[in-house]
Amino acid sequence: MGKPSRILLQTTIQSAVEDWSIARFSMLASYLGQLRDRDGDPVFEVVARDRGPLDASDPVLSRLDESDFAAMWLFAVDVGDGLSGEECAAISRFRSKGGGLMVTRDHQDLGSSVCSLGGVGAAHHFHSKNLDPDESRHRIDDPFTTYISWPNYHSGANGDFQAIKIVDPIHPVLRDVASEGRVIGFLPSHPHEGAISAPADDPTARVIATGVSKVTGAGFNLAVVFEPSSDGGPALAQSTFHHFADYNWDTAAGAPSFVSEPPGEALSRSPEAQRDVRLYARNIALWLAGRSMDEPVRDPVLEALVQDVVLDEEKDESFPASDPPAAARRGG
Numbered sequence: 001m002g003k004p005s006r007i008l009l010q011t012t013i014q015s016a017v018e019d020w021s022i023a024r025f026s027m028l029a030s031y032l033g034q035l036r037d038r039d040g041d042p043v044f045e046v047v048a049r050d051r052g053p054l055d056a057s058d059p060v061l062s063r064l065d066e067s068d069f070a071a072m073w074l075f076a077v078d079v080g081d082g083l084s085g086e087e088c089a090a091i092s093r094f095r096s097k098g099g100g101l102m103v104t105r106d107h108q109d110l111g112s113s114v115c116s117l118g119g120v121g122a123a124h125h126f127h128s129k130n131l132d133p134d135e136s137r138h139r140i141d142d143p144f145t146t147y148i149s150w151p152n153y154h155s156g157a158n159g160d161f162q163a164i165k166i167v168d169p170i171h172p173v174l175r176d177v178a179s180e181g182r183v184i185g186f187l188p189s190h191p192h193e194g195a196i197s198a199p200a201d202d203p204t205a206r207v208i209a210t211g212v213s214k215v216t217g218a219g220f221n222l223a224v225v226f227e228p229s230s231d232g233g234p235a236l237a238q239s240t241f242h243h244f245a246d247y248n249w250d251t252a253a254g255a256p257s258f259v260s261e262p263p264g265e266a267l268s269r270s271p272e273a274q275r276d277v278r279l280y281a282r283n284i285a286l287w288l289a290g291r292s293m294d295e296p297v298r299d300p301v302l303e304a305l306v307q308d309v310v311l312d313e314e315k316d317e318s319f320p321a322s323d324p325p326a327a328a329r330r331g332g
Contacts, residue, residue: 005070005289012082020077036298065093071100071288076111092118100288104238107192123237156189159251160264186273188248
């Protein structure tokens with residue numbers, strides 16, 4: 001019987017129906033909470049919450065370094081005021097004491113309050129804060145949602161998925177431990193992802209996965225890891241929180257009314273891509289919590305999706321290669 005690792009899923013805004021508050025990451029919380037060890041006990045204890053009022057120190061964030069959380073997933077969904085200096089300092093101390101930290105944001109200046117975080121904050125580039133050192137990327141990539149400016153890489157519609165390119169050497173969070181030699185190939189897409197890079201002065205940081213804009217063909221970084229060291233625990237910078245949002249995993253979950261782009265449905269039709277999305281989340285959770293990536297984990301969701309992949313492949317083989325239904329399924 002193993003003790004579950006406590007994980008905090010945290011946003012940088014107060015609870016709000018018409019925003020990206022923590023209720024819109026319920027599928028991630030539920031999925032991680034279902035994982036079991038070889039004895040049938042939970043691998044993770046998941047706590048999911050929004051921040052408290054901005055006019056006071058958040059009671060959890062401001063004392064995170066005193067908590068027993070193994071890792072925090074920080075969804076920076078604010079417009080620049082989501083974290084105070086006191087809270088950033090406590091989060092930085094949390095990581096310096098060995099805690100795992102995932103920090104993700106979105107386009108333009110959304111989530112820019114993370115810039116003050118030690119180490120991983122420097123990986124995030126915004127429109128008006130911590131600009132990307134590669135000035136060629138200071139341009140609009142998504143021309144459709146005209147009120148959003150750079151950085152805004154268009155990897156596809158919400159509800160669709162993107163093929164990712166893995167940067168060697170392959171990082172453990174991108175491996176499929178259940179299938180020898182297989183790596184994660186897909187993540188949810190989003191019309192305007194943010195900009196991240198590996199800070200040049202941090203030898204523990206590197207880009208591990210990249211994507212390509214479906215509008216301009218421009219390449220952009222999807223994930224930057226910070227390996228654990230004497231200076232701090234493992235960390236991950238992710239280009240957009242939409243890789244983990246309910247709406248991007250299943251558009252039927254709905255989105256705030258200000259989301260104007262028409263959704264796609266390719267992810268819902270691809271068990272393989274759905275499997276990769278969840279496998280990536282599982283791997284991140286294990287790695288950030290300092291657990292073995294080879295730890296036997298009972299994962300009922302992935303087990304069901306593996307069976308769906310097998311059935312999907314059998315159906316494809318029953319049609320000629322030129323058959324429209326089979327071709328459509330492969331195109332996803």
